Amino acid sequence: MTKLLTLKNIVVVTAVAVGAALLLTGCPSGQGNLLDRGDAAQKTYVAPGEYDEFYAFFSGGYSGQLSVWGLPSGRMFKNIPVFSQDPETGYGYYEESKPLLETSYGFIPWDDSHHPHLSQTEGVADGRWIFINANNTPRIARIDLEVFETVEVLELPNTGGNHASSFVTTNTEYIVGATRFSIPYETDLDVPIDSYSENFNGAFSLIKIDENTGEMSLDFQIIVPPYNYDLARPGKGPSADWIFFTTYNTEEAHTLLEINASAYDKDYVAALNWRKAAEYVRDGRATMIDAEYYHNYYDKSQGMAVSQIKDQVLLLDPKDAPGILYFMPTPKSPHGVDVDPTGEYLVAGGKLATVIPVHSFSRMIDAIENERFIDEVDGIPVLDYDATIVGEVENPGLGPLHTEFDGNGYAYTSVYISSEIVKWSLETFEVVDRIDAYYSIGHLMIPGGDTVNPYGKYMVGLTKTAKDRYLPTGPKQNHPAQLYDISGDRMQLLLDFPTIGEPHYAQAISRDKIMPNARRIYELSDNNNPYAIKRVADARVEREGDVVRVYMANIRSHFRPDNIEGIKLGDTVYFHLTNLEQEWDVVHGFAIKGMNTAEVLLAPGQTKTLKWTPTRTGIYPFYCTAFCSALHQEMQGYVRVSAADSDVELTWRTGDL
């Protein structure tokens, strides 16, 4: 009885306290307070065992990777190594994967990955592949979304930082690349830096995609003036044959760009008719020039990745191809150029501009037809600003960068310096809502927000600094992301969570487009790795001179063989490891004492090869690094390494005591 009374008292006191708090703070209305927060938790709650609505892919930035997330929960599922070696999975260390990281500059074990882009069919993401660019040593990678692994990497020649990439056209006919830093063409051209205007050039790259296999090939490049090409977007609908690029540094500065490339009031948005350009190339208007670059690819059945070295590329000069390229003056050092779902509006993020300029595609076509040119640069007509501009969004905040769309007539622009997102109408070009970002937002992303069919439900902001948002983790902290609900009139912050690497851009897609195709195992019967073994009975060790090949089976819960003797100093040992399991998510690993590369993880049915050169005699334990089973701790073995001149015979065994 007393207990009940006490409980009741507590309830009453709490109710009074909440009431008083409400009176003191004013009734929560609109943004930010008690009611909203409760609501937000509900909107992002995905119950244990339930699935998120969307897959999201965040670029890893300087981690060179691509992380996979669920929306709206903000849970991370996986970190896919792309351009960077990954000691966790062994990617970039095991022999089969190493060719993927080969370039004309040698083996490059890292990069800076910026813009993932999903393959599209009819302007909508189709979930077959996701592409991502390497900004440093210019490359584009393709990740297969049946297995969530990197399967191809293509290097781009004549390019100094492939930033305006990897954006696909509406039917994945092409992916685009473009140089952020103009450089001299040709291999190893040794010229004074101050001969910039004379010797340096920009390049657009048009990479053709095989519609069945997704395989990339560099179809041709277009030589352009020595500006910085920052971002790109293919058009859609009526503008689907075009790709739009932003430029900055039309001043052609090569030193102290901070000042020297910020001098002009306007730089350009470049509009490229890729279909027409491709026709010119087919008609023989392009010239073949020397250019060394690598094409590395892997097949789905997990054979070996291979490197193809290319030495030439077709180059098209706009002077020889009238009507393919136009410049639209745009204020001021624009960063993003984004195309609305109808394909009509081209929104530039003038990062130093005081407005968001919006060009009209149909007005651009009219201006071209009526030759409303104000200038010409290297054969490229410059259109009259007033002829193409259709609106300037006033009061967008300081430093507008990137824009995505909700499909309901609104655009959302990230604004870096004032650290906010502004929502504005594509009808009135007026700001209708704004919300804080924590802090200094770069890209934002609406699932499908760059396609003809956005899901106008959520928006992710990718911000550059966490400061005080989370429990502090030292002077350098991870980059945050925020999830917003954009289904109502006003944007609502739902989640604020740390990420991995530095996500620049992101993509998201309905789970229905990916889940049904996600593979559970690699079929052993399809494993065409020449060093695979398909049955335990095939496990063996073979010596070929100084090379010892261990064909090792991994199956719960042992290695076969697990005792190996007769290895000598001076030998190179290849462990060819095959996971013989054919059960979803039963993963084995392998590590041996003194291994100076990495461990490997083997998905069911996968074969990977680790190269090992022992440097000391003795007994080397090896073990399974993955907690594969109840007897995982027993999954181990020994290798005996003897002196170079010893006469220990090569033997191996498993299980015979």
Next chain:
Amino acid sequence: MSIRARLLIILAGLILIPLWYIPFWSISMTAPQYPEGIGMYISINDIQGHNRHDLQSINTLNHYIGMKEIHKEEIPELRIIPWIVKAMIAFALIVGLTGNQKLLISWVVLFIVLSLAGIADYWWWGYDYGHNLDPRAPIKVPGMSYQPPLIGTKQLLNIRASSFPYWGSAFLALSFGFATASAWLNKSAARPQN
């Protein structure tokens, strides 16, 4: 035997043909690590996983408790039973063509005897797998054996095993039903003349 009775026994024989294509028994297992379950289908001539690699998974799991691996090549019943069923089909056709009532009764009796023998054999097979364990098995639970239930559901360590007839059994039942109907027709046709 009336035409109808003859047709019925012929049908009783022919309806056994789907047994080559449709399993008559299914064993399913779930465990915390197997939320979607794994299992196997038993046909007169085959054992298959519910999914492509389930048999391999079952064998991998079973090796921890020392059970023998299941390989269909090593199960003589899968070679013998198809011949028995073929014989029963041929026998049914002979009964139908000759119209011999005594043969019909023998067919029905033989069907019952063979079915009981089959169930006994299946039980014995399960007993052998569940009890005849490798003494070097890593997991030994004193007093524990792993015989799957003949029919029904049983918890075996972390695995919940269920054993139930599958669609093929319906054809066995239909066959038996047609044959007894044939016999019953004969009996009721014979009665008025008595």
